[in-house]
Amino acid sequence: MDLKFTPEEIAFQHEVRSFIAENYPAELRARRKLEREFDKREYLSWHRILAQKGWVAPSWPREHGGTDWTPAKKYIFSNELALAGTIPLIGFGLNLAAPVIWTYGNQAQKDYFLPRIYNGVDWWCQGYSEPGAGSDLAGLRTRAVRDGDHYVINGSKTWTTLAQHADMMFCLVRTDADAKPQAGISFLLVDMKTPGISVRPIITLDGGHEVNEIFLEDVRTPVANRIGNENEGWTYAKVLLGHERSGIAGVARSKQQIARLKKIASDTQEEGRPLLLDPDFAHRLAALEVELLALEFTDLRTLAALNAGQSPGAESSILKIKGTEIQQRITELMLEAAGIYGAPDLRGMNLDGDNFMGISAELGGIAPDYLNMRKSSIYGGSNEIQRNIIAKAVLGL
Amino acid sequence: MDLKFTPEEIAFQHEVRSFIAENYPAELRARRKLEREFDKREYLSWHRILAQKGWVAPSWPREHGGTDWTPAKKYIFSNELALAGTIPLIGFGLNLAAPVIWTYGNQAQKDYFLPRIYNGVDWWCQGYSEPGAGSDLAGLRTRAVRDGDHYVINGSKTWTTLAQHADMMFCLVRTDADAKPQAGISFLLVDMKTPGISVRPIITLDGGHEVNEIFLEDVRTPVANRIGNENEGWTYAKVLLGHERSGIAGVARSKQQIARLKKIASDTQEEGRPLLLDPDFAHRLAALEVELLALEFTDLRTLAALNAGQSPGAESSILKIKGTEIQQRITELMLEAAGIYGAPDLRGMNLDGDNFMGISAELGGIAPDYLNMRKSSIYGGSNEIQRNIIAKAVLGL
Amino acid sequence: MDFSFTEEQVLLRNSVQRYIQDKYSFEARKTILASEAGWSRDNWRAFAELGLLAAPFAEEYGGFGGGALEAMIIMEEFGKGLVVEPYLQTVVLCGGLINLAGSAAQKSEYLPKIASGELIMALAHAEPQGRFNLADILTRAEKGGDGFVLNGAKAVVTAAPWAGKLIIPARTSGAQRDRRGVTLFIVDKNAPGISCRDYPTIDGQRASEISFENVKAGGNAVLGGVGAGLAILEEAVDRAIAAQCAEAVGCMRVLTDATVEYCKTRKQFGQPIGKFQVLQHRMVDMFMECEQSLSMTYMVNLKLDEGEAERIRAASAAKAQIGKAGRFVGQQAIQLHGGMGMTDELNVGHYFKRLTMIDAQFGNVDYHLKRFAAAGQTDR
């Protein structure tokens, strides 16, 4: 047992750190501070810098541009990105579409799509959920009917994250209405510019536009864009559900947020002393840091198991549950720190150089963050479902 | 809306208070301070004093010795008893056996048993639970076979509170083995001196002897001691389950315990000041007091509904859940206050006048109280079952 | 002891309920929020006609002689409707302050105008550095001319964009956080030297940051005596808390009912999600928090007149309970609604936002638990 990284790993850590320092766009560095929504160009600028370096998809197979880093190096890499607070890499192409394509796609599909994903040419979105179907994917009703070399798709998808930017969508459609719910489903790649597709924003309660509803009306998609066999899409999708969970705990990101929280709480006065020293606040903050420290080591234990070639199994649901609980509690404490300044809704106001009285742009982002973060225990398999998984798969209940 | 008691109610409150002050045995007053277990004689001494005054069973029908007090007066009465910290009245006879007897018993049974219960001649215990059956009473297996004018009972009962003192037991026995689980059950009154009955103590994790297992081997009980019809006992028992819930919230008792907790926390030093002023401790204590205040008014609202002739319904499960949660948290805070002095196990040591160093008899009772109080969310329908009841009966889920 | 309402109170509740039902649908509210003003003068006039604005004032000032219980009844229904019009600010807080401490002349001048709907007022109590402490005041009022001259700044003044008059606590003596030396002033919002920066709030209300530069206030602008402002302010805020608890109970009740309803109809894995025991118990806990909060709302409104220490303990206990319960009920309502709960289109999120903001207004759970404990200690 040993906590230390190897000298090679430490050297790698320094390399990553310097690369970020030297190459992260100054424009993004400034924007990040304000914690606002990013646009497509901003997301892609960092993606392309990493692609050029060969670092945008460390977990991919070597032949498609991946690295042969050990799990420890992958951990160090994603850790450094999070600690530096870089703009996140949007994973729908990199982590979700790509593994299905390289695993189940044909050569033409691999040759065409994978480089475009790698280099940030295509922005992907995920067409799984449908109105009314929620976490229960087997109930999907969007239908694709064969018409010569095309499928004609009719139906709708929802909760589609950042679909407003998407060039491509991978989606599940029903190709056999008579089969059992989980059979008769195919996996299609759909060009978002195809006529008949419309994207309707869903505004979330924080006022943000992250998710969308997608309507498909007689959308003609080439059969060549089907992954694998007809009616077997569910199998491919399922494999994907269990795929890449690295970073699911969000430890580094939460550490960075706690540092930000401490800064805000030091700058906030309560009864003539920094809020950070208020016993109640300090107690809750310390409890949260302790929880995060425990999660960090649970995460490291999972990583060590991976390193040793073991499969981490359903225990990684712990990382999802505790990770999101901690993220939510950080935003709660932020909101507490903001006090009455949690109330102003400053969306659409340009505050740069115009912080009226006590309200900084940073304070203005706190309540929307708190509201937005409620999603984390809902999306990606709700925490209730994660607990069901542990109960069944780990405890055998 | 009005919080005030009527002048008549206030006068009554004074009357009760003076009565307790003048009549509560001095011996018990001294014992109570040490929070130890009581013996039968002690329980009965106060019972009999109240019986003589005509106050031992306010909720009974007038004809059998009850009062015609309004719900408000009953509330005042039980409140004053709790605030004065009097020894509790054991309710198995008064609140459980008696209502079944006066509702479903025949005249001979009423004439014989009710006065004996009222005057504390017979101590009763309740024979419902059986090993392995828990909260699910329909699964009971103790059998009674008719033999002339007698039933011959074989089986066992468990979790029988204070059965070591009991003269009589009311119990459910299976009289028809072929009927459906809830049919074929009869309600019998059994003399505990009957040959074939043995009582085995169950020691609980606090080291106390409150509950027992009862073995019945060819126990002959007169058919005249059956309540109502053969095989209909379940109906009588069910009615009883929903009967008397007054005082279930334990508000007055919890208030008295919080006062005791505050006293202990004022007398305990932490970092040179009373623990009561430590911000963390004060925070938790205040949160608990707030919770109790809310429960007090939920209790009063239930009382007002009773006063207005409404039936409180399943909402009273709130009183059970919140009441026990608060009682448990009080003992938790007590244990926190005790600090390292929660550890000594002083059972069997006579500490009167011999408090070595920091350990008073009061501190010595804290950990056993904490351990013992875990039962409150288990016995009497676990809090999980109470939540099921609210979900079904109130929310219609 | 009696928890029933009088016939008049039942009628009052019914009439508010009917109005909300007819005129304050979720869609109607959305239109109000999207309007430039962000509130509806028509609704305000209707409130006046229904007698809501006059309910808690004495008859000699155009009121109906009600009190805290009437405000409680109105605010609970307003909570159910998520009413954004500034009842709490104008009637409960500012009207309440004038009622508590105003001279006969001030009462005659302001209360009838509030009761008739003519005058909107806002209380500018918070300061940028002050967090929740009502005594943390740096705004200064110096003697000058035939009155005072105010300089300073106030933060997040709800309803200020709509107000004709402001009530401003300022220091006529003492240092930051001193309990003595606070004086209340009634000042015209358009007085020279007042600048406002208006904005919406997260929960759909409007507020302002306000600065004062040599703002003149005549001697008759003083409310309740020079240097005597803090105790009055505290009492008025406690009364506002009592009313706001009722609003929060209204919000929580809607959320709990909506969640139960949603879980009965929404199906997943072949059955209504309301059949899952974990969700059932969660809803039971929501229900219990509603009930406990309602109990506390009755408690505080019944105890407002029982002496200062008792009032403080009642108000702070109630606010702590409502803050805790509001957070739990709001969060769980979103969680149990799943993705739908996250959308702006469903009403659930809006109740959640209002409850979230109520927690911080007038002091959050921590603040009030401390105040509750401190009041208990001086009590002993």
Add this chain to the structure above:
Amino acid sequence: MDFSFTEEQVLLRNSVQRYIQDKYSFEARKTILASEAGWSRDNWRAFAELGLLAAPFAEEYGGFGGGALEAMIIMEEFGKGLVVEPYLQTVVLCGGLINLAGSAAQKSEYLPKIASGELIMALAHAEPQGRFNLADILTRAEKGGDGFVLNGAKAVVTAAPWAGKLIIPARTSGAQRDRRGVTLFIVDKNAPGISCRDYPTIDGQRASEISFENVKAGGNAVLGGVGAGLAILEEAVDRAIAAQCAEAVGCMRVLTDATVEYCKTRKQFGQPIGKFQVLQHRMVDMFMECEQSLSMTYMVNLKLDEGEAERIRAASAAKAQIGKAGRFVGQQAIQLHGGMGMTDELNVGHYFKRLTMIDAQFGNVDYHLKRFAAAGQTDR
């Protein structure tokens, strides 16, 4: 980075496990507890033979050259067996103190005797007024003769009834709670002037209240330098905390496994109660607390040598986690076992009691959260 054990460590764990399984059944333990001594010298001898008592000491003092990880492994298994023999007190705490601060002569005198099982020691650190603060010491050691004379009292000294020697922190200078002026003394438990009042503890161990009346301690009784005792004491206690966390993890693991097992077999309303989703999620939360606690146990044992501030934060974080988790897991194990959980006959209650006592020993959750936060602040 590596979380695997060496082959030697795996062997160590296996041998402890085997011993507990064979010789430390619930019934065997009950017999030990009921005996007059309340511990088993046979077990202690066996521990010595297995090398457990020597594990963390250097080879020159009869040890096996292990360290914190070896103690961690042993204590986790001792936790699973609810071992009452004073490993923590004798080997980890007192042995650790001597190891940290003893002179060569002291090490040579005491460590081999500890390693061989010949000597039981107890640390008498707590005082009646001191709660969890290690610096809160009123016991005074005045210069006298060729050494010191001790007067004062110590509270809840675990394992003292069995001990041959005590380590006693006393004040050679300074006032109550001063960090300076604390000196450690190794004193014979039978020294004139020492009186003990022995009693069992709730969790089945034995402890004493001890008073000192002019107890003589020679100059060679001083451990680690006059006035320099507090830092050593703190480090030794942090190391004991790290070991105790492992013990707590052992207890929690047994409770969680037992609860899952019980809920799979116990039927109610026609099905195993483990089918009820509310209980399932409760057990998932127990499981997660076990895992998080194990993570923290690794963390603290790996960080003990990383400098004082880091060590303090690690130990206090781990103790806070274990306190919280132990309470939750213990309470839920009882709750889910229902009436059976309340009985003294089932092992469940005994693990619960041990976890309850571990929370208060060496400082409870509150104490360690404060210490964690304070260490972070000086750090920044």
